[in-house]
Amino acid sequence: xxxxxxxxxxxxxxxxxxxxxxxxxxxxxxxxxxxxxxxxxxxxxxxxxxxxxxxxxxxxxxxxxxxxxxxxxxxxxxxxxxxxxxxxxxxxxxxxxxxxxxxxxxxxxxxxxxxxxxxxxxxxxxxxxxxxxxxxxxxxxxxxxxxxxxxxxxxxxxxxxxxxxxxxxxxxxxxxxxxxxxxxxxxxxxxxxxxxxxxxxxxxxxxxxxxxxxxxxxxxxxxxxxxxxxxxxxxxxxxxxxxxxxxxxxxxxxxxxxxxxx
Numbered sequence: 001x002x003x004x005x006x007x008x009x010x011x012x013x014x015x016x017x018x019x020x021x022x023x024x025x026x027x028x029x030x031x032x033x034x035x036x037x038x039x040x041x042x043x044x045x046x047x048x049x050x051x052x053x054x055x056x057x058x059x060x061x062x063x064x065x066x067x068x069x070x071x072x073x074x075x076x077x078x079x080x081x082x083x084x085x086x087x088x089x090x091x092x093x094x095x096x097x098x099x100x101x102x103x104x105x106x107x108x109x110x111x112x113x114x115x116x117x118x119x120x121x122x123x124x125x126x127x128x129x130x131x132x133x134x135x136x137x138x139x140x141x142x143x144x145x146x147x148x149x150x151x152x153x154x155x156x157x158x159x160x161x162x163x164x165x166x167x168x169x170x171x172x173x174x175x176x177x178x179x180x181x182x183x184x185x186x187x188x189x190x191x192x193x194x195x196x197x198x199x200x201x202x203x204x205x206x207x208x209x210x211x212x213x214x215x216x217x218x219x220x221x222x223x224x225x226x227x228x229x230x231x232x233x234x235x236x237x238x239x240x241x242x243x244x245x246x247x248x249x250x251x252x253x254x255x256x257x258x259x260x261x262x
Contacts, residue, residue, distance in 0.1 A: 012072070030220060
């Protein structure tokens with residue numbers, strides 16, 4: 001069930017990447033070395049305990065942090081700085097309070113030098129798809145936490161990036177809201193097939209959303225193994241109640257229990 005190694009024709013190629021913060025004896029070895037290949041159109045979850053360096057890896061893929069060693073290539077080009085061709089969604093949304101929901105989504109376009117006027121239909125489509133069409137002119141403080149995250153989701157993908165990076169975006173939400181946004185993520189991925197990388201410490205979430213799961217060891221995080229998830233789509237309540245779903249969750253849980261983190 002668990003295997004090591006990667007795939008050819010990678011959209012994202014991580015080769016021996018590691019990250020240290022600080023120098024000398026005070027240095028903190030946060031992540032790696034690790035090698036992971038992610039093909040175009042995959043939905044890969046990076047699953048591991050808190051503090052194992054999952055978010056650090058995501059920031060290195062986005063070019064927001066340079067690796068201390070090794071390399072990361074995206075679309076065949078080495079990552080040497082911040083990439084504007086990816087969408088990023090964080091646990092804490094990046095909505096600015098003085099703009100409306102629509103204005104926040106437009107801000108993502110403006111920062112990339114794109115004219116919002118040419119993307120109105122796209123914005124309307126996104127807002128409708130996540131149930132926010134009636135809240136386009138509301139400001140973030142007028143929305144619930146789940147609605148804010150759905151707006152942030154639209155913000156991350158409005159420019160139709162080929163890669164979407166998700167850094168535990170559902171971690172602070174209640175169970176019902178998490179399930180709704182998971183359905184939104186599934187629908188988006190099935191409809192347009194961007195390459196999606198989700199950082200999470202929720203086993204159930206990773207199994208529900210992923211084509212593959214990369215298991216990360218406790219800090220400094222390295223790749224313990226990679227699991228292919230062979231379950232039908234959409235992964236709704238029926239699939240989640242299936243013996244196959246439970247088997248994946250239990251087997252992965254056994255790995256982390258072996259690490260002593262569960």
